[in-house]
Every structure is written in C-alpha cells, then in structure tokens.
Amino acid sequence: MKGMLAMAQQHYIKYLRDVKDQSISQIAEQTGVNWRTAKKYADCSDWNKAERPLRGKFPIMEAYREQVDTWLIEDQFRLRPKKQRHTAKRIYDRLVSEFGFAGSDRTVRYYVAKRKLELQIEKSEPYIRLEHPGGEAQADFGTFQAIIGGELVERKMLILSYPYSNAAFVFVTPKENTECFLEGLRQLFEMCGGVPNRIWFDNLSAAVVSVGTDGKRKLTDEFQRFALHYRFQPVFCNPAQGNEKGHVENKVGYARRNWCVPLPVANDMEQLQNVINQQALEDLKRLHNAKGVLQQELWEQEKIKLLELPLVSYEAFRLEF
Missing domain, CATH: 1.10.10 (Arc Repressor Mutant, subunit A)
Structure with missing residues (x-):
C-alpha cells in the first residue's frame, strides 16, 4: 500500500500534478490533505505494491x-x-x-x-x-426534405451523436412532439446496441416544461420516466448556449449536406429510414479528422461503455378522448 489514501485519491493527486501542472501547495489545498502527503503522491515515481x-x-x-x-x-x-x-x-x-x-x-x-x-x-x-472517455452522447432535431411516394415532404431527423468516436445515428420522424422524441430515442438506443451514460439536450419542449431563474428545470413526467427506464443521465444546455452540444449541431448540418443531397427518395417512411441508416453506417468507414483512426474502430471501443438495454422496451404513447 502507498498510505491511507484511496487509490482514486492518489490518482487524482497525480493527475493534478502531471496534467494540470499544479504546485504541491495548490494540490494540498484543493484535495484537503497536508503538504507532505500531497508531495508524497504527486512526485511518486514507483507505484509497485508492497504487499x-x-x-x-x-x-x-x-x-x-x-x-x-x-x-x-x-x-x-x-x-x-x-x-x-x-x-x-x-x-x-x-x-x-x-x-x-x-x-x-x-x-x-x-x-x-x-x-x-x-x-x-x-x-x-x-x-x-x-x-x-466515451459513452456520452448529444441529441438534437433537424429538418430536411425528402420525396416519399412521389411527393415532396418535410420531415424531422432526431440525431444521436457520440463526440468520442464521431459516430451518429438518425431516426426519421414526422414531428418533434414528446411521443416522437421518446420513440426516436428508443429506436436510436436499439440501433446503437446500448444506452449512453449521459445525453446532452437543448431545453426542448418535449422534455422540459420550464427553466427557472435559478437554472433548475421542470421536466415532463413522461421524459423523467423514460430516463429512469433507460438509466441515463440527462444534461441540459444553458439557455442560448447551444454550443455546449456543438457536436450534434454540426452533425445535423453534416447529415443534411451529405446524406440528404440529392433529396432522398423512398416509397414510405420505413424505406426512407433504411436509406438514411445506410448513409450513417457508410460514414463510419472514414477516418476521424482529429485522431487519424477509422471512426468504426473508435465506435467499437465506445460501444462497450454503453449501458445495457432494459429487458422491456419503453412504450411512448398519449391517450386522448
């Protein structure tokens, strides 16, 4: 053993020293340990177990x-x-x-x-x-046009993107209401084969009833039940700060420019969904622009960090008289 501190604390002290380049005094103050203990772990070079x-x-x-x-x-x-x-x-x-x-x-x-x-x-x-790292996602809606059954129509795409691997999955839906939103997320989780640990959202009305002056959000009952069912942590951007989930916003634009030009043509919504899915899967075969590795390889690494799907799927519906 290296002392009485837990390994996570030792690791954090070393992180502050090597990555954040903090002084021993700064580390001692931030972690609440004395100067001698902070120096012991911050400058340790031999981490072999003594036992x-x-x-x-x-x-x-x-x-x-x-x-x-x-x-x-x-x-x-x-x-x-x-x-x-x-x-x-x-x-x-x-x-x-x-x-x-x-x-x-x-x-x-x-x-x-x-x-x-x-x-x-x-x-x-x-x-x-x-x-x-990895296992976290961002979600957002985008609008696009397609030709379905010979008719020009406007549809919504709900995109779930993963910043670590740059992978993205798309669900095509006619609207942005609560039922379409939750059904879209359910379908996206099943496409991914798991559930992200955390998902970043805008303050969209399908999930958020209101945002208080203190920043606290009142969520819809349906969305809260959905998040509990799939066990992910929802995170919401600050108002007018969409850049906090810039990855998915860029991915929405990318999908429109690359997967919807020329206009996708399909006989029905199911075929349109298959067309978009194929485009998203093909996109995984390109190199990650910053890491120089195939996005498919990064996605395979990230997939194992997803939460398992529940045994029973969530059913999103609304009863009206």
Whole structure:
C-alpha cells in the first residue's frame, strides 16, 4: 500500500500534478490533505505494491481471475440492474458448471468481496474522467426534405451523436412532439446496441416544461420516466448556449449536406429510414479528422461503455378522448 489514501485519491493527486501542472501547495489545498502527503503522491515515481501479489492469496483462483473480473466489471461499469448482477454464489456456480472449478465456494466469496471493493474505488469520478472517455452522447432535431411516394415532404431527423468516436445515428420522424422524441430515442438506443451514460439536450419542449431563474428545470413526467427506464443521465444546455452540444449541431448540418443531397427518395417512411441508416453506417468507414483512426474502430471501443438495454422496451404513447 502507498498510505491511507484511496487509490482514486492518489490518482487524482497525480493527475493534478502531471496534467494540470499544479504546485504541491495548490494540490494540498484543493484535495484537503497536508503538504507532505500531497508531495508524497504527486512526485511518486514507483507505484509497485508492497504487499504480496494476489497469486499467493488465491492460488486456485489464478486460472479463473480474468473470467471472474470480466463478469464483475460488466456488472459494475455497464450498470446492470441490481437484481441481475452476479452474486458470489452465482459466480461460484458458473465456475463449477462452465469451467470445472474445483475450489471452495468460500474462496470465491472472499475473492469476489475483495474485487468488488477494489472496483468501486476504480469507478470513482476522477478515475472515470481520466481513463474512461466515451459513452456520452448529444441529441438534437433537424429538418430536411425528402420525396416519399412521389411527393415532396418535410420531415424531422432526431440525431444521436457520440463526440468520442464521431459516430451518429438518425431516426426519421414526422414531428418533434414528446411521443416522437421518446420513440426516436428508443429506436436510436436499439440501433446503437446500448444506452449512453449521459445525453446532452437543448431545453426542448418535449422534455422540459420550464427553466427557472435559478437554472433548475421542470421536466415532463413522461421524459423523467423514460430516463429512469433507460438509466441515463440527462444534461441540459444553458439557455442560448447551444454550443455546449456543438457536436450534434454540426452533425445535423453534416447529415443534411451529405446524406440528404440529392433529396432522398423512398416509397414510405420505413424505406426512407433504411436509406438514411445506410448513409450513417457508410460514414463510419472514414477516418476521424482529429485522431487519424477509422471512426468504426473508435465506435467499437465506445460501444462497450454503453449501458445495457432494459429487458422491456419503453412504450411512448398519449391517450386522448
């Protein structure tokens, strides 16, 4: 061990020193530790553990550690529902039935308890910001024209874009009302194969009833239920600050210029959706303009950070007499 500070705190102090270039005094003041402790971690160059390696404590677990860690990490970082996460008993039963594990359930329980504690520390906020970019999205509507059934019509596109990979997915809808908005998000989540951890929105009326003078928003009941159902955190731009979600706004313009010129032609809305989907998938094959890597590769990296889809889809509808 390197002292009494949690690993996340040690990591944050090192981040302030190396990335933010803060002095020892600034770090001590910001983190609430004394100067000597701040210097110890800020200028540390040897992070080897002083304790015995895990191999000595769990020799029979050595061949199964990677598999058990995979199950635990999937539960922790993909935020699976509590009732659908692995218990120590479930892990023991799977090891026995799937891998022929010959150890005791007590050994598995002890190892799982230790790793769950360690994973909670690793999952703290500073660690996520430094080591786990991606998995966040921005959403916005755009208007475009198309020819459907031989008739020129105006339609809306709801775009969900991912700044990390530059991937974008589109749902075509006739309106921007609450039902179309929520149905569009549901369809987009299913196209992505998961749910973003956080989504940035404008203060659109389909989600926001009002914005108070203190900046607090009153959300529609339907949108709140939808966000709880899919477990994402909604984030709203400050009024008149659309640049806070500039990625999706740029993507709306990009989609109109590149995927809707010339005007898309389709027999019906379903075919139009397929045409736009194909354009979005083809766009993933180009290089990311800043990272020099195929967007498809970055998207594959980002996809694993999405939350799992719920077992039951949300049904957006309105009852009227």
